[in-house]
Amino acid sequence: IRGTIEELLKNVILSTNKYYALEFQKLKYSFLKLRHKDVELLKFNNELLLLCHNTLPDYTAAANALKTNSQQQLKDQYETNKAIRSYTIVAVILLMFVISLILFGFTRLAFEYEKRLTAAQEQIRHSLNFKNRIIGMISHEIRSPLNIISIYSKKIGASVKDLELKDTFKSIEFTTNSLLLLSNQILEYSKDENHKLTLKNKNFFLKTELNQIAASLTSLVESKGNKIALQLHLDSNHEVHSDSGKIHQLFYNIIGNANKFTENGLITVTIQQEDLSDYELNLKVVIEDNGVGISENDLDNIFESYYQGTVSGKVNDLGVGLGLNLCKEIIELFDGTIAVDSKEGSGTSVIFNLILSKV
Structure with a gap:
């Protein structure tokens, strides 16, 4: 590099200017390109806003329809549950009424059976009392004839000489005395129906x-x-x-x-x-x-x-x-x-x- 200092400085300044001019051109080109993209972005944004503006009524309508449908479904479900509950209550009331009628019928039937049983028990009691009176009367009245038979058998047995006849009258006397014992026992039972056997x-x-x-x-x-x-x-x-x-x-x-x-x-x-x-x-x-x-x-x-x-x-x-x-x-x-x-x-x-x- 030859020349004077002025020439050198001039060359340096020219080179610097040329460099900066070139860089400025690049920067300008980038700015223009960026501006172009901003315009495209703005255009896209406008299109997006337009699309949102057009879509929003449909979304709002769909949301409102969905809300309306949900409310209707809830209302229908509520009405269905209410109807089921009402039918269930009516069915339970009818069932309780039927059960009450059945219980009433059984109670009335049991009452009738109880009345019949009471009447039968009363009849049995009267029959038992009558039976005890008859048995007691027979047992009481039969003792006198048995005593007479026993006395006569004893007297006849003592007067006869035949041994076989004596044994016969002794057997009659013994049997008569046994019958007397039995009649006394029967008389005791007729007086007390709860009488227990005793020795x-x-x-x-x-x-x-x-x-x-x-x-x-x-x-x-x-x-x-x-x-x-x-x-x-x-x-x-x-x-x-x-x-x-x-x-x-x-x-x-x-x-x-x-x-x-x-x-x-x-x-x-x-x-x-x-x-x-x-x-x-x-x-x-x-x-x-x-x-x-x-x-x-x-x-x-x-x-x-x-x-x-x-x-x-x-x-x-x-x-x-x-x-x-x-x-x-x-x-x-x-x-x-x-x-x-x-x-x-x-x-x-x-x-x-x-x-x-x-x-």
């Missing part, structure tokens, strides 16, 4: 009493062609303190049952004694017959009151079915037990025991 003990000779019981029942069993065989296995004629009337009642019922179901047969009475102590003995009794027997099904119910079994149609004068039930109660008073062993067509065995006090 009325007295002193008597056991072997003598059993022989008299067997003798008194001989005529009964012979009426159907039967025979009675008494097998006594007693150590001695012990004097005991017990209820002879109920013992007679036991034998009369059980042997009477055997006689009902046996014809032209044999009734065997086996009695054994077991000493329990110096104060008590156990009297074991087995009464067997070779009659029609009892079915296995009837054996399960034989001690029930008024039960008569499947063979009842084969027997005349059967009774009311209280015999064995009453015997069971009496035996339990003696602290004993009773059992029945039988097979239909092969006879029956009744086994029981009594605990007696020695004197």
Whole structure:
């Protein structure tokens, strides 16, 4: 680089001006380009504003429609729920009314049944009172004839010489006295319907009493062609303190049952004694017959009151079915037990025991 300082400065200034002019041109071009983009942006913004202006009414209309639809749906749902609730309340009220009518009908029916039951109970009470009066009257009035029969039997038995006749009149006297005891018991029951069985003990000779019981029942069993065989296995004629009337009642019922179901047969009475102590003995009794027997099904119910079994149609004068039930109660008073062993067509065995006090 040659020249003067002025030339050098001039060249520097010219170069600088040229450079800045070029840069200014670039800057101007960029500004113009930027301005052009601003115009385009402004145009786009105007178009966007126009589009928003055109779209906003549709959006507002859609929002209002949606709001209206939602309110209508809520209103419809509210009306539906209200209707369901109303129908439910009406249905519940109707159901309660129907149930009330049913309960009223049942209550009225129960009241009618209660009235009938009360009337029936009153009728039963009157019938029982009448029955007790009749039984009491019969039991009371029958004692006098029985006493007369007993007195006459005793007098005639004392006057005759024939031993067989003497035994017959003794049996009549013994049976009459037993009937007197039974009539007294029936009279007590008729006075008090809640009367419970109790033992009325007295002193008597056991072997003598059993022989008299067997003798008194001989005529009964012979009426159907039967025979009675008494097998006594007693150590001695012990004097005991017990209820002879109920013992007679036991034998009369059980042997009477055997006689009902046996014809032209044999009734065997086996009695054994077991000493329990110096104060008590156990009297074991087995009464067997070779009659029609009892079915296995009837054996399960034989001690029930008024039960008569499947063979009842084969027997005349059967009774009311209280015999064995009453015997069971009496035996339990003696602290004993009773059992029945039988097979239909092969006879029956009744086994029981009594605990007696020695004197």
